Amino acid sequence: MKSFFTFLFITLIFCGLQGQEKKYSLLEGKIGQYPVLMQLFETKNQESEEFYFTGDYWYPSQEIPISISQEPADNPQTLLMLTWSEDESQQEFFSGTFSNGIYKGTWTKGDKELPFELKITSAGSSISYFEAKRKASLKAGEEEIAGNSSYYFYLPKDLKLQKEFMLKIDPEYTDFDSWSRMRLRNFETEYKKEVQEMMKDSPELPSFALNYEFVEYTFPHLNSENYLVMMHESYQYTGGAHGISSQEFFTYDKRKKKWLEIGDVLDLGKASEINQVLDKAVRKAHQIPSGVKLNEPENTIFLAEKIQYSENFTLSKKGINFHYDLYEMTPYVYGYFSQFVSYEDLKPYLKKDFKY
Secondary structure (H helix, E strand, O other), rough: HHHHHHHHHHHHHHHOOOOOOOOEEEEEEHHHHHHEEEEEEEEEEOOOOEEEEEEEOOOOOOOOOEEEEOOOOOOOOEEEEEEEOOHHHOOEEEEEEEEEEEEEEEEEEEOEEEEEEEEOOOOHHEEEEEEEEEEEEEEEEEEEEEEEEEEEEEOOOHHHHHHHHHHOOOOOOOHHHHHHHHHHHHHHHHHHHHHHHHEEEEOOOOOOOOOOEEEEEEEEEEEEEEEEEEEEEEEEEEEOOOOOOEEEEEEEEEOOOEEEEEHHOOHHHHHHHHHHHHHHHHHHHOOOOOOOOOOOOOOOOOOOOOOOOOEEEEOOOOEEEEEEEOOOOOHHHHHHHEEEEHHHHHHHEEOOOOOO
């Protein structure tokens, strides 16, 4: 459920982004004696005109991103970043000052406190911010209706790497400006045509049902020594009870200079055995006994009868996180589902040339 609410939150705040530079920072330092990295996305609130931050931090020994977001602080000079957790005892707080490229203060989790100090690194300059959006307006009687299409993209500044990534999203990609102009132009044309036909065929439709929203964004999920993991997420609303979103991850191995597919990591000739490992992990995590389908227990969260490996995945130094789209494993209300499996459990099925 966490990733779903993160998506909704980021979608809302991205609607206020402006400008093209200095939106992404990568910081390096320590919490106490423990090395950490933190990435921050600077965001502008459209209503208040104030800037604030969201992002992730991770320990280089694990490379598992932990989401953080800025919260109001009693002292206006204090930057307070919080992690998300349903269990408040597991919530973490970064409270300190951020100036001259240095963020330092006190990290707190429960009754544990440690000093932290992080400095902006030059590695953050490898990411650029791009934005494009369009509002297509029509009249429905006396009311205005509109379709909004927006792109908020953090992309690798290296043009070769950028294009390789974007071609995975759209084979027609050339460069962001040309691509976004084409997509926005097509959106406006198709939206107006579709809505005009709907108003003609179903004049009783309420005007609010004709207000569409399309949003896409990309940003680094992880930008570590070994991997650049890019997330691409899209959201669309075309009437009805709620919109629908999708989420994809793409992992670039900086050592091999290669975008990885799941077949580069796992021996898919042993898919049945890999699925058995996943099945064991998901049953342990959700306390489902063997011998029954995942969707059979009375209080189960699952729609799916079983789990299989996903080609939508992220890597860390500890294991693989398999990601599943809305409705693929669980109902919409639970958001995106993911299942972590350690390299230790998958060891017999890892490709021989895969290094973690």
